[in-house]
Amino acid sequence: MLKTFPKGGVHPAEDKYSANNAIETLPLPKTVSIPIAQHIGAPSKPVVNKGDKVKVGDKIAESAGFVSANIHSSVSGIVVKVDNVMDSTGYKRPCVVIDVEGDEWNESIDRSTDLKKEISLTDKEIINKINESGIVGLGGATFPSHVKLSVPAGKRIDVLIINGVECEPYLTSDHRLMLEKAEEMLVGIQILMKALGVNSALIGIENNKPDAISHLDTLVKDYPGIKVHALKVQYPQGGEKQLIKALINREVPSGALPLDVGAVVHNVGTALAVYEAVQKNKPLFERVVTLTGKSVTKPSNFMVRIGTPVTDLVEAAGGLPEDTGKIINGGPMMGKAVNSLEIPVVKGTSGILIMPADLSKRKKESDCIRCAKCVSVCPQGLEPYLLNKLALLEKNDKLETGGVMDCIECGSCSYTCPAGLPLLDYIRLGKSRVSQIIRSRK
Amino acid sequence: MFDVVIAMLPVLAISIYFFGMGAIIVTLTAVVSCLAFEWLIQKYMLKQEPSITDGSALVTGILLAFNMPTNLPIGIIIIGSLVAIGVGKMSFGGLGNNPFNPALVGRVFLLISFPVQMTSWPVPTGFSNSYTDAVTGATPLGVMKEGIGAGESVSAIMDKIPSHMEMFYGHMGGSMGEIAAVALLLGFAYLLIRKVITWHIPISIIATIAIFTGILWMVNPEANADPLFHLLTGGILLGAIFMATDYVTSPMSIKGMWVYGIGIGVITVLIRVFGAYPEGVSFAILIMNAFVPLINMYIKPKRFGEIKND
Numbered sequence: 001m002l003k004t005f006p007k008g009g010v011h012p013a014e015d016k017y018s019a020n021n022a023i024e025t026l027p028l029p030k031t032v033s034i035p036i037a038q039h040i041g042a043p044s045k046p047v048v049n050k051g052d053k054v055k056v057g058d059k060i061a062e063s064a065g066f067v068s069a070n071i072h073s074s075v076s077g078i079v080v081k082v083d084n085v086m087d088s089t090g091y092k093r094p095c096v097v098i099d100v101e102g103d104e105w106n107e108s109i110d111r112s113t114d115l116k117k118e119i120s121l122t123d124k125e126i127i128n129k130i131n132e133s134g135i136v137g138l139g140g141a142t143f144p145s146h147v148k149l150s151v152p153a154g155k156r157i158d159v160l161i162i163n164g165v166e167c168e169p170y171l172t173s174d175h176r177l178m179l180e181k182a183e184e185m186l187v188g189i190q191i192l193m194k195a196l197g198v199n200s201a202l203i204g205i206e207n208n209k210p211d212a213i214s215h216l217d218t219l220v221k222d223y224p225g226i227k228v229h230a231l232k233v234q235y236p237q238g239g240e241k242q243l244i245k246a247l248i249n250r251e252v253p254s255g256a257l258p259l260d261v262g263a264v265v266h267n268v269g270t271a272l273a274v275y276e277a278v279q280k281n282k283p284l285f286e287r288v289v290t291l292t293g294k295s296v297t298k299p300s301n302f303m304v305r306i307g308t309p310v311t312d313l314v315e316a317a318g319g320l321p322e323d324t325g326k327i328i329n330g331g332p333m334m335g336k337a338v339n340s341l342e343i344p345v346v347k348g349t350s351g352i353l354i355m356p357a358d359l360s361k362r363k364k365e366s367d368c369i370r371c372a373k374c375v376s377v378c379p380q381g382l383e384p385y386l387l388n389k390l391a392l393l394e395k396n397d398k399l400e401t402g403g404v405m406d407c408i409e410c411g412s413c414s415y416t417c418p419a420g421l422p423l424l425d426y427i428r429l430g431k432s433r434v435s436q437i438i439r440s441r442k
Numbered sequence: 443m444f445d446v447v448i449a450m451l452p453v454l455a456i457s458i459y460f461f462g463m464g465a466i467i468v469t470l471t472a473v474v475s476c477l478a479f480e481w482l483i484q485k486y487m488l489k490q491e492p493s494i495t496d497g498s499a500l501v502t503g504i505l506l507a508f509n510m511p512t513n514l515p516i517g518i519i520i521i522g523s524l525v526a527i528g529v530g531k532m533s534f535g536g537l538g539n540n541p542f543n544p545a546l547v548g549r550v551f552l553l554i555s556f557p558v559q560m561t562s563w564p565v566p567t568g569f570s571n572s573y574t575d576a577v578t579g580a581t582p583l584g585v586m587k588e589g590i591g592a593g594e595s596v597s598a599i600m601d602k603i604p605s606h607m608e609m610f611y612g613h614m615g616g617s618m619g620e621i622a623a624v625a626l627l628l629g630f631a632y633l634l635i636r637k638v639i640t641w642h643i644p645i646s647i648i649a650t651i652a653i654f655t656g657i658l659w660m661v662n663p664e665a666n667a668d669p670l671f672h673l674l675t676g677g678i679l680l681g682a683i684f685m686a687t688d689y690v691t692s693p694m695s696i697k698g699m700w701v702y703g704i705g706i707g708v709i710t711v712l713i714r715v716f717g718a719y720p721e722g723v724s725f726a727i728l729i730m731n732a733f734v735p736l737i738n739m740y741i742k743p744k745r746f747g748e749i750k751n752d
Contacts, residue, residue, distance in 0.1 A: 007744075007746065241746060241747065245746075251746065251747050252747050253747045253748075253749050254745065254746075254747040254748060254749055255747075255749075256747070366493070366496070366537075366538075367535075367536070367537060367538035367539065368538050369537060369538040369689045369690050370538065370689050370690050370692075370694060371689040372689070372692075372693075372694040372695070375694050375695060375743055376640070376696075378743075379746065380745065380746040380747075381743045381744050381745040381746045381748070382743075382745065383694060383695070383742070383743065385694065386694075386738075403745055406745060406746065406747065419538075
């Protein structure tokens with residue numbers, strides 16, 4: 001029996017068109033727009049001005065608190081402005097805009113490709129390095145990684161969990177990384193283990209990636225303490241709480257963090273970024289992005305500099321298909337539609353999905369017939385039909401007692417609803433209202 | 443919805459085999475009048491876009507027919523359909539908003555209004571059975587109730603009614619949809635395979651009735667019928683598989699489904715053994731339908747990471 005989480009979940013069509021296409025480096029863009037708020041927490045403070053010359057890897061914005069992250073230039077060139085530019089949310093947000101000239105890297109970065117296995121830094125130095133390099137969770141949540149590694153006094157962590165599940169349909173960037181950068185990733189995992197002081201790490205991978213599972217399984221023999229686990233293909237297996245439950249059978253209490261049950265979860269892409277930062281002194285300024293869709297000519301995995309406009313990726317994958325109905329930032333389950341191709345790739349961009357018009361239409365809505373399918377698929381044991389109604393009626397107190405803050409926004413309810421109700425849309429709305437109320441109480 | 447219709451086809455087939463034209467006439471009348479009333483009410487009274495293509499009125503029509511004897515006059519069937527659709531469903535706002543199972547509302551209305559016609563059961567002689575002047579007889583449940591009431595022993599009554607095996611295949615009097623356990627179980631399997639319903643409601647009802655009547659039977663086998671007799675006769679399987687599992691009128695959580703199913707089982711046995719009617723499934727389901735909002739409010743699914751307050 002493959003491991004999995006015990007309750008709820010769905011199995012959407014996987015449609016991983018780009019799974020067999022190796023990572024390609026995208027040509028340098030002409031300009032990049034690098035937002036100063038790419039992570040959860042306080043937006044960074046820009047430290048460059050119009051007219052400044054920057055190199056690849058230079059710090060251009062500084063962390064503005066403990067839960068915040070540095071931001072580095074992904075290109076070399078001239079800062080043309082620090083101004084508001086539209087990002088994936090559709091709002092204009094402050095960005096550092098740089099015109100690209102050449103590709104001159106900061107001298108401190110080790111650009112050699114040889115594997116450096118030996119870890120010379122101490123745990124404190126590792127965490128500082130990760131903080132300095134602007135590393136955030138690359139699975140999509142973009143939570144600053146050094147925060148997760150700084151275990152508060154009194155808490156004990158005994159296991160590091162590495163998320164290679166990639167349960168979102170279509171997306172393949174983590175899959176390719178596990179195949180192409182496995183050794184670097186494993187060293188990165190060892191660095192994370194050292195920073196946390198744990199001697200056990202578990203890599204969870206959904207069973208639809210047998211090549212990645214067997215590849216890593218062969219390699220981990222040289223890395224004591226690291227184990228690979230194949231997991232059942234069941235969405236949302238990659239949800240942090242679901243993954244912890246599946247792998248070590250511990251349940252993160254409502255409102256608590258994984259470290260309350262002795263675990264810390266990092267994404268495979270983050271592990272690679274940690275390797276590059278600690279061993280090669282390379283800050284986080286590029287990432288792998290899947291550009292895919294049913295009608296895309298060449299579904300691809302690109303190594304992209306942060307700040308590159310999405311349109312560059314679309315061109316490199318063969319242009320925008322004629323039947324395009326919707327462009328989604330992320331996967332089909334949790335991703336959000338965007339309204340422009342000019343938006344920049346950020347640290348949290350794992351994929352751009354181009355949906356044809358016939359797959360973009362919403363189902364016709366009808367009345368809820370209380371079939372309870374949403375209740376049975378909710379991995380958090382919530383009652384989506386009820387939360388949906390409460391959100392519509394703005395019953396915020398009942399939403400809160402109904403557990404709306406436990407919703408992980410996986411979208412299994414909307415996916416399964418035979419009445420075509422956009423349950424998650426309203427639940428998200430209610431959740432943001434309730435979270436405002438909770439914040440205002442403090 | 444159309445999966446439910448497919449699941450009901452074996453039941454329909456066996457009814458036609460045993461009751462002939464009557465089964466066809468009753469089903470067609472109920473289905474056509476349910477669809478017609480739904481369309482007319484939506485179009486002319488509620489002034490909304492008719493939604494008869496969603497299949498729910500079709501299911502209500504077939505279920506209503508399943509709850510009737512096959513010699514029921516057409517006029518009564520039409521009245522039943524009007525009550526089922528008009529009162530049971532549309533007066534609450536249509537599909538999704540009705541607290542009670544519409545087909546059962548129709549059936550119980552007819553049972554109270556036309557007690558004679560609703561309880562004169564054609565004898566299952568075969569396809570050549572006549573619709574208008576079928577020979578009628580009592581159901582095994584009726585015989586049992588009357589016999590026990592008259593002080594006869596269960597073993598003596600058993601000699602007068604079909605064997606368990608005959609009842610399993612449907613060779614007995616009764617409503618057209620309740621006679622053949624084998625066809626109902628086939629439909630149950632189909633609904634489970636197609637994931638239309640989960641097993642919890644039917645199994646909790648069946649298990650409760652089996653345990654409850656089993657205890658009574660073990661206490662005094664000469665005054666109480668055996669559990670298998672109870673499960674094979676009357677509307678228990680029809681009710682448990684097709685009526686109690688109605689999405690709209692059943693609970694949302696698995697724990698709630700158990701409470702609901704056990705409630706239906708207990709009330710059914712209470713009515714059958716201690717009440718005035720020989721059969722009580724319809725009443726039991728309607729009574730528990732009324733408790734569903736309460737069940738949904740107080741019996742919640744177990745939340746992930748729930749913090750126990752004790």
